[in-house]
Amino acid sequence: MDIVTLAGGVGAARFLEGLVQxxxxxxxxxxxNTGDDFVLHDLHISPxxxxxxxxxxxxxxxxxxxxxxxxxxxxxEWLGRLGGPTWFQLGDRDLALHIRRTALLRAxxxxxxxxxQFRQALGVAVExxxxxxxxxxxxxxxxxxxxxxxxxxxERRCRDQVLGVRMVDVAAARPAPGVxxxxxxxxxxxxxxxxxxxxxxxxxxxxGIRSALLETAAPVVGISPIIGGAAVKGPAxxxxxxxxxxxxxxxxxxxxxxxxxVFLIDTVDAHLKPAIEALGLTVVVTNTIMxxxxxxxxxxxxxxxxxxxxxxx
Amino acid sequence: MDIVTLAGGVGAARFLEGLVQxxxxxxxxxxxNTGDDFVLHDLHISPxxxxxxxxxxxxxxxxxxxxxxxxxxxxxEWLGRLGGPTWFQLGDRDLALHIRRTALLRAxxxxxxxxxQFRQALGVAVExxxxxxxxxxxxxxxxxxxxxxxxxxxERRCRDQVLGVRMVDVAAARPAPGVxxxxxxxxxxxxxxxxxxxxxxxxxxxxGIRSALLETAAPVVGISPIIGGAAVKGPAxxxxxxxxxxxxxxxxxxxxxxxxxVFLIDTVDAHLKPAIEALGLTVVVTNTIMxxxxxxxxxxxxxxxxxxxxxxx
Numbered sequence: 001m002d003i004v005t006l007a008g009g010v011g012a013a014r015f016l017e018g019l020v021q022x023x024x025x026x027x028x029x030x031x032x033n034t035g036d037d038f039v040l041h042d043l044h045i046s047p048x049x050x051x052x053x054x055x056x057x058x059x060x061x062x063x064x065x066x067x068x069x070x071x072x073x074x075x076x077e078w079l080g081r082l083g084g085p086t087w088f089q090l091g092d093r094d095l096a097l098h099i100r101r102t103a104l105l106r107a108x109x110x111x112x113x114x115x116x117q118f119r120q121a122l123g124v125a126v127e128x129x130x131x132x133x134x135x136x137x138x139x140x141x142x143x144x145x146x147x148x149x150x151x152x153x154x155e156r157r158c159r160d161q162v163l164g165v166r167m168v169d170v171a172a173a174r175p176a177p178g179v180x181x182x183x184x185x186x187x188x189x190x191x192x193x194x195x196x197x198x199x200x201x202x203x204x205x206x207x208g209i210r211s212a213l214l215e216t217a218a219p220v221v222g223i224s225p226i227i228g229g230a231a232v233k234g235p236a237x238x239x240x241x242x243x244x245x246x247x248x249x250x251x252x253x254x255x256x257x258x259x260x261x262v263f264l265i266d267t268v269d270a271h272l273k274p275a276i277e278a279l280g281l282t283v284v285v286t287n288t289i290m291x292x293x294x295x296x297x298x299x300x301x302x303x304x305x306x307x308x309x310x311x312x313x
Numbered sequence: 314m315d316i317v318t319l320a321g322g323v324g325a326a327r328f329l330e331g332l333v334q335x336x337x338x339x340x341x342x343x344x345x346n347t348g349d350d351f352v353l354h355d356l357h358i359s360p361x362x363x364x365x366x367x368x369x370x371x372x373x374x375x376x377x378x379x380x381x382x383x384x385x386x387x388x389x390e391w392l393g394r395l396g397g398p399t400w401f402q403l404g405d406r407d408l409a410l411h412i413r414r415t416a417l418l419r420a421x422x423x424x425x426x427x428x429x430q431f432r433q434a435l436g437v438a439v440e441x442x443x444x445x446x447x448x449x450x451x452x453x454x455x456x457x458x459x460x461x462x463x464x465x466x467x468e469r470r471c472r473d474q475v476l477g478v479r480m481v482d483v484a485a486a487r488p489a490p491g492v493x494x495x496x497x498x499x500x501x502x503x504x505x506x507x508x509x510x511x512x513x514x515x516x517x518x519x520x521g522i523r524s525a526l527l528e529t530a531a532p533v534v535g536i537s538p539i540i541g542g543a544a545v546k547g548p549a550x551x552x553x554x555x556x557x558x559x560x561x562x563x564x565x566x567x568x569x570x571x572x573x574x575v576f577l578i579d580t581v582d583a584h585l586k587p588a589i590e591a592l593g594l595t596v597v598v599t600n601t602i603m604x605x606x607x608x609x610x611x612x613x614x615x616x617x618x619x620x621x622x623x624x625x626x
Contacts, residue, residue, distance in 0.1 A: 042416035074385050078409030082434050084416070092405040096391030099412070103355035103397070121395050 001307065004186040004218070007032045008199025009048045010065035010233055011225055012192035013055035016126065018296030019190075020056065022304055025125035029182040031209075033194070034111065034130045035138035035167060035202030038150050040088055041079065043098040044105055047150065048199065049115055049130060050097055057122035065233065068093045087155040112176045129182065131203045134173040138198050139166040140239075149198055158235045162242035165197055170205045175212075183212040188307045191260070193225040193232070193288060196252050197239040204259070213259040219310070220261050221303050223288060224249035227266040232289065250275050257281060262306060264288060264299075282306075314620065317499040317531070320345045321512020322361040323378035323546055324538050325505035326368035329439065331609030332503075333369065335617055338438035342495040344522075346507070347424065347443045348451035348480060348515030351463045353401055354392065356411040357418055360463065361512065362428055362443060363410055370435035378546065381406045400468040425489045442495065444516045447486040451511050452479040453552075462511055471548045475555035478510055483518045488525075496525040501620045504535040504573070506601060508544070509565050510552040517572070526572040532623070534575040534616050536601060537562035541581045545602065563588050570594065575619060577601060577612075595619075 001023060005016060007030045019028055033048045047066070054060045054068060061069045071091025080086040090098070097118065104114045110133045119128045140152040141164035152160060183189060194200050204210045213220055226249050231237055237247040245251040249265040250272045257279040265272060266288040273283045284306055290296045314336060318329060320343045332341055343365055350359045360379070367373045367381060374382045384404025393399040403411070410431065417427045423446045432441045453465040454477035465473060496502060507513050517523045526533055539562050544550055550560040558564040562578040563585045570592040578585060579601040586596045597619055603609045 041412050042419050043412070072385060072387050072405065074405035075388060075409045075412070078406045079413055082409060082413040082431060084409070084413045092385065092387035093391040095408065095412075096388045096395060096397070099354050099356070099388070099408075100392055100395040100397045106355050118395060 001187045001304070002027050002029070002182075002185060003188045003190060003304075004029045004031060004182050005190045005192050006194075006200055006203050007048065007052055007192045008194030009033075009036075009051040012048075012194045012199070013052045013060070013065065014290045014296055015190070015192045015223065015299060016052065016056060017293070018290065018298070018300035019303075020126060021293070021297040022300040025056075026127075029127040029129060029178075029186070031129050031131055031179050031182065031203060033199045033202050034132060035136050035198060036149050036153075037135065038137065038148050041084060041090075042102070043095075044102045045088070045098050045150075046101065046111070046115075046130070049111075049128065050094070053115070053119045053122060053124055053128055056119070056124045056126050056128075059122065067091060088150065089154075110176075112178070127178075127182070129178050130176045131179065131209065132173040132206050133176045134169065136170045136173045136202060136206065137168045138202055139168060141166060153235065158238060162238055164242060165201070165239065167202050167205050170202070171207065173206050175206050175208050179206075180208055180212045183209070183216050183218070186216060186218040188304070189213060189216060189218050189220045190303055191220065191222040191256060193223040195225060195231070195234055195236045195239065196245070196255050197236065197243055200256070204256075210259060219307065220259050221264065221306065222252070222256055222260045222262070223264045223299070223303070224252050224266065224269065226252055227288060228268045248272065253279055253281060264302060314500045314617070315340050315342070315495075315498060316501045316503060316617075317342045317344060317495045318503045318505050319507075319513055319516050320361065320365055320505045321507030322346075322349075322364040325361075325507045325512070326365045326373070326378065327603045327609055328503070328505045328536065328612060329365065329369060330606070331603065331611070331613035332616075333439060334606070334610040335613040338369075339440075342440040342442060342491075342499070344442050344444055344492050344495065344516060346512045346515050347445060348449050348511060349462050349466075350448065351450065351461050354397060354403075355415070356408075357415045358401070358411050358463075359414065359424070359428075359443070362424075362441065363407070366428070366432045366435060366437055366441055369432070369437045369439050369441075372435065380404060401463065402467075423489070425491070440491075440495070442491050443489045444492065444522065445486040445519050446489045447482065449483045449486045449515060449519065450481045451515055452481060453477075454479060466548065471551060475551055477555060478514070478552065480515050480518050483515070484520065486519050488519050488521050493521055493525045496522070496529050496531075499529060499531040501617070502526060502529060502531045502533040503616055504533065504569060506536040506538040506545070508538060508547055508549045508552065509558070509568050510549065510556055513569070517569075523572065532574040532620065533572050534577065534619065535565070535569055535573045536577045536612070536616070537565050537579065537582065539565055540579040540601060561585065566592055566594060577615060
């Protein structure tokens with residue numbers, strides 16, 4: 001079964017860690033948000049691509065969900081000594097990804113090509129595609145002006161009032177090679193439990209992707225990143241509220257109702273089932289919190305089992 | 314006494330370590346070769362500027378004479394894992410210099426500005442000027458084609474036959490701000506014991522510098538980097554022979570006779586004194602091997618003492 005997963009960062013990476021336990025990794029394609037890509041120290045940093053790739057390579061700090069496990073910070077300390085910005089934690093190994101990516105991009109490779117080279121070098125069999133090779137920075141609109149999502153999230157620790165979200169140049173962005181084909185050819189598409197506004201939202205905003213999800217024969221299954229009205233990680237609630245969405249599993253379902261066939265919600269949100277069904281979606285109530293390998297695999301199995309028991313779709 | 318030193322890498326840095334023990338550091342200006350600057354991993358690397366700056370900051374591995382003492386190599390190892398070149402030893406701290414320099418240059422700063430910022434951040438009072446802010450890469454002409462000096466020196470460990478040396482675009486290069494002024498205003502100019510072909514040669518090849526050395530009222534004192542027909546470090550002998558020079562203190566004196574007033578040679582080369590005097594130079598015979606702090610200071614003192622006993626010049 002060919003499975004496509006739309007992926008942001010930590011939540012998606014954890015879901016994919018479960019999925020590779022349940023289906024052959026080479027049958028999985030992750031289409032990854034690049035709206036949080038940014039340039040710092042003149043290096044091209046791709047937070048979500050790196051989190052997905054390095055998590056699947058078994059290299060990520062399991063507590064944080066980001067950052068390479070056991071990384072050192074000698075370079076960052078010296079960048080600071082030389083007057084450089086130090087608000088973004090860049091480990092010495094981590095920097096190698098950014099340095100090499102930047103050099104390859106400047107030499108004319110696409111982000112797709114670099115991403116494939118990295119995942120192959122790190123032994124990852126899952127196909128990992130950037131949503132687009134065109135830069136589509138996600139800006140957070142604040143009273144003080146527009147700031148990049150990573151500045152909002154990491155440098156300013158989400159302390160700004162969010163007035164809106166802008167995806168710069170997204171109207172002109174093209175899906176990366178293979179993205180639309182993967183969606184059309186998939187037997188199953190999964191929206192990972194990622195931030196609906198700044199992770200899944202940017203992917204769906206790339207022209208062509210949303211319509212491919214509407215047109216593909218594959219069922220589209222979503223997993224709510226909001227559990228009991230709170231995000232497992234990150235600023236999803238504040239961002240959803242800023243966008244006028246209800247910060248709940250229902251709010252996520254509403255945002256994606258047009259493309260979803262099935263929605264997985266946590267057992268604590270079972271009371272939302274009727275309202276989500278009223279949107280025309282099939283609802284699966286299960287445990288969606290992924291604390292360890294078993295829970296990750298269980299969640300993936302719940303998604304795949306739903307598909308297997310509904311082969312007629 | 315304002316002292317200008319024309320400087321390459323390790324030999325010059327060791328001489329400057331002695332000089333700062335003997336005169337106030339702020340009275341010294343080092344004009345440093347940038348012909349060995351090169352781009353690797355899309356980072357702007359300035360080997361001689363870094364060796365001089367970091368040696369004066371007390372940060373250099375004293376055995377090697379290059380590389381930051383106690384540096385780690387986590388990033389380089391991962392650059393290799395990702396398929397990047399690893400022939401140039403880039404420590405994690407060291408990389409911070411190259412990353413920050415590259416970012417500042419791309420943001421529009423000059424190499425002069427970056428160099429000043431770095432030496433101030435590292436607490437170095439000696440003024441350090443790149444010979445030029447224009448790129449002037451030194452290429453080694455070999456039977457297999459032209460290769461950058463750092464590829465010849467480090468990647469290929471000097472194993473190519475040297476047919477010649479090319480300083481690319483040097484005719485159009487301008488001395489960096491302050492270089493000519495420092496030479497004209499100096500009370501003493503010193504040619505450090507650096508490679509005459511690929512360290513001192515490129516500096517002198519920047520239009521305006523050689524004539525400033527001819528015109529300045531300051532005496533110009535050279536220190537032979539060749540002792541007993543051998544270089545203390547590096548490929549000076551092979552390069553001098555390739556350029557048709559005699560690989561000896563006499564050969565160095567001949568190359569720079571027009572600009573030199575005084576030449577310091579090692580006691581083992583005392584027999585060359587008459588031949589060098591025949592070039593019209595004053596010759597000082599002294600110990601020029603700098604093993605430790607005392608010998609570095611002694612050599613610097615020999616230079617300064619000569620100047621003081623010849624104030625009438």
